[in-house]
Amino acid sequence: xxxxxxxxxxxxxxxxxxxxxxxxxxxxxxxxxxxxxxxxxxxxxxxxxxxxxxxxxxxxxxxxxxxxxxxxxxxxxxxxxxxxxxxxxxxxxxxxxxxxxxxxxxxxxxxxxxxxxxxxxxxxxxxxxxxxxxxxxxxxxxxxxxxxxxxxxxxxxxxxxxxxxxxxxxxxxxxxxxxxxxxxxxxxxxxxxxxxxxxxxxxxxxxxxxxxxxxxxxxxxxxxxxxxxxxxxxxxxxxxxxxxxxxxxxxxxxxxxxxxxxxxxxxxxxxxxxxxxxxxxxxxxxxxxxxxxxxxxxxxxxxxxx
Ligand SMILES: Cc1cc2nc3c(=O)[nH]c(=O)nc-3n(C[C@H](O)[C@H](O)[C@H](O)COP(=O)(O)O)c2cc1C
Numbered sequence: 620x621x622x623x624x625x626x627x628x629x630x631x632x633x634x635x636x637x638x639x640x641x642x643x644x645x646x647x648x649x650x651x652x653x654x655x656x657x658x659x660x661x662x663x664x665x666x667x668x669x670x671x672x673x674x675x676x677x678x679x680x681x682x683x684x685x686x687x688x689x690x691x692x693x694x695x696x697x698x699x700x701x702x703x704x705x706x707x708x709x710x711x712x713x714x715x716x717x718x719x720x721x722x723x724x725x726x727x728x729x730x731x732x733x734x735x736x737x738x739x740x741x742x743x744x745x746x747x748x749x750x751x752x753x754x755x756x757x758x759x760x761x762x763x764x765x766x767x768x769x770x771x772x773x774x775x776x777x778x779x780x781x782x783x784x785x786x787x788x789x790x791x792x793x794x795x796x797x798x799x800x801x802x803x804x805x806x807x808x809x810x811x812x813x814x815x816x817x818x819x820x821x822x823x824x825x826x827x828x829x830x831x832x833x834x835x836x837x838x839x840x841x842x843x844x845x846x847x848x849x850x851x852x853x854x855x856x857x858x859x860x861x862x863x864x865x866x867x868x869x870x871x872x873x874x875x876x877x878x879x880x881x882x883x884x885x886x887x888x889x890x891x892x893x894x895x896x897x898x899x900x901x902x903x904x905x906x907x908x909x910x911x912x913x914x915x916x917x918x919x920x921x922x923x924x925x
Contacts, residue, residue, distance in 0.1 A: 653768025672761035711799035790912025
């Protein structure tokens with residue numbers, strides 16, 4: 620870690636160490652998620668500066684349809700840590716819960732006698748989701764710039780019901796992501812990414828050949844070769860059978876035996892974000908959205924005078 624508490628080059632290949640034109644470019648290129656937080660609390664003025672940078676973010680129509688719940692209370696942080704099964708949530712001195720917030724704009728419209736239907740509109744939802752994330756990411760960058768570390772927690776989406784009660788959300792407020800914030804205890808590992816040549820398409824979408832595609836992912840995940848165990852094999856077989864049927868399942872198992880390991884893609888979608896489980900609960904999520912006051916998936920019926 621350097622003297623500003625920023626991530627070091629730890630984990631970055633020599634050929635990727637670059638000179639940057641300024642500090643902002645270095646911070647953006649060397650950022651990394653932090654999951655080990657020191658006991659040092661965040662100075663109130665530092666936190667204020669970080670939050671100020673967040674609320675200055677771009678936002679559709681300059682509406683700012685989001686709120687941030689600042690969680691410093693140790694019990695609440697611990698509860699979130701237990702809920703999500705991620706200890707460092709409790710170790711981070713500040714958790715920020717980023718939420719879409721149409722409630723505030725609905726109230727404003729009511730007071731000002733303006734028509735309002737944003738909670739029934741997918742378009743509004745879509746933009747507000749982007750607004751919320753853009754604000755969150757600017758906060759991450761501001762935190763990096765002031766020598767802090769952060770990590771997003773997406774697992775909160777498994778606990779939408781509990782979170783609504785825990786933070787006393789009115790209808791129209793919907794949690795998007797949690798951010799743990801604090802000073803890093805150890806230097807976070809800077810991870811490899813797919814490069815510009817893979818991610819950026821010049822003028823139109825360009826398909827990679829199978830071999831180019833395989834090699835860019837191999838470069839990104841050079842160390843993911845998961846050991847074969849009976850339990851893992853049985854699980855992958857089960858996932859493949861459910862999602863693509865028996866013939867595919869055989870192909871997958873053959874590939875594992877040929878390689879002598881479970882590859883990164885098989886690990887991601889067969890063992891981690893399991894392809895059989897991920898689509899489950901879609902209907903429940905829609906119901907939860909309704910409970911939160913969002914109705915964009917139902918036919919909208921405008922009020923009609925008798
Ligand atoms: C939407 C979102 C959700 C995430 N959820 C989690 C999480 O629940 N737990 C965790 O440890 N990291 C989480 N992360 C962090 C990612 O694992 C991390 O960004 C990724 O592995 C790349 O590493 P890097 O941020 O160090 O570049 C999340 C990141 C994003 C953007």
